[in-house]
């Protein structure tokens with residue numbers, strides 16, 4: 045694979061603000077593309093203008109704004125748009141933030157274009173002209189390197205895998221409308237309604253730098269978990285026991301059948317560390333466990349462990365952090 049532009053899907057919120065992991069992907073894209081340049085894809089009716097300063101700081105050369113008579117929030121329509129953007133940009137590498145929706149779109153684009161697809165990567169490099177993606181598999185027990193042998197690569201990258209940095213030289217991104225030919229099959233599903241979650245004031249669980257997680261040990265009282273998360277500016281997560289009990293919404297569940305997180309700091313309180321939970325958090329940077337059972341399996345993977353009652357330890361930690369923060 046010779047040097048070509050790298051294409052990045054510019055995930056954004058309803059107000060047009062770029063989601064934080066997009067800066068990480070653009071940083072990675074610059075490393076892969078070298079002089080060939082970085083292109084972005086803007087999908088949705090939101091105004092791109094507010095995102096342009098960030099895209100300029102990231103050195104993006106061209107933003108392909110999809111123009112389609114169908115909703116690009118449908119993964120099949122998004123895949124149509126991404127395929128068109130690959131053709132328009134000449135890119136042979138497409139990077140997307142790892143999310144359920146993006147992984148579905150990535151798979152569709154890869155099938156249509158004959159690309160190799162890797163999901164949930166935590167690093168991407170070029171080796172001998174080939175895209176090599178690093179990923180953690182089998183409930184976090186193995187790290188693998190997957191070399192893409194096809195001429196095109198589509199890779200979804202987990203949040204917090206790359207440290208975002210601005211380009212040495214900013215750019216003036218050109219915004220180009222890209223008409224998308226929507227396949228008849230792509231609109232077999234109609235999007236009836238789409239509602240953004242009310243803003244909790246906390247960062248998104250999948251991309252947060254800090255995640256504080258409550259398990260069965262909370263016995264349904266998440267107040268101390270939320271308090272510590274707020275002091276650290278982090279997100280609140282949960283085990284399946286906690287979500288099944290209805291103590292917290294299902295979208296907070298971390299693990300094999302929930303969200304995969306890889307924050308810089310994971311704090312588990314009253315979490316045993318079952319294999320199904322580990323699969324969704326073992327790639328975290330630093331793992332802290334608070335559990336009153338010294339034999340809890342989570343201590344096997346913890347970088348720092350506190351044997352104690354979470355209702356005593358978490359408030360103390362929050363108070364000390366507040367004191368240090370002044």
Ligand SMILES: Cc1cc2nc3c(=O)[nH]c(=O)nc-3n(C[C@H](O)[C@H](O)[C@H](O)COP(=O)(O)OP(=O)(O)OC[C@H]3O[C@@H](n4cnc5c(N)ncnc54)[C@H](O)[C@@H]3O)c2cc1C
Pocket residue numbers: 258259260261262282283284285286297298299300301302313314315316317318319320321324334335336337340352353354355
């Ligand atoms: C197919 C399948 C898929 C699954 N997918 C998931 C998944 O995606 N995510 C997930 O999380 N689980 C998943 N599970 C369930 C998983 O196997 C575990 O049952 C679950 O993770 C355990 O949750 P827990 O750690 O909260 O509870 P427990 O295992 O009951 O552990 C509670 C811990 O809290 C400690 N504790 C109790 N009181 C206190 C206190 N006051 N202070 C400090 N510590 C205390 C206890 O010592 C214990 O270690 C799945 C299971 C199956 C079969």
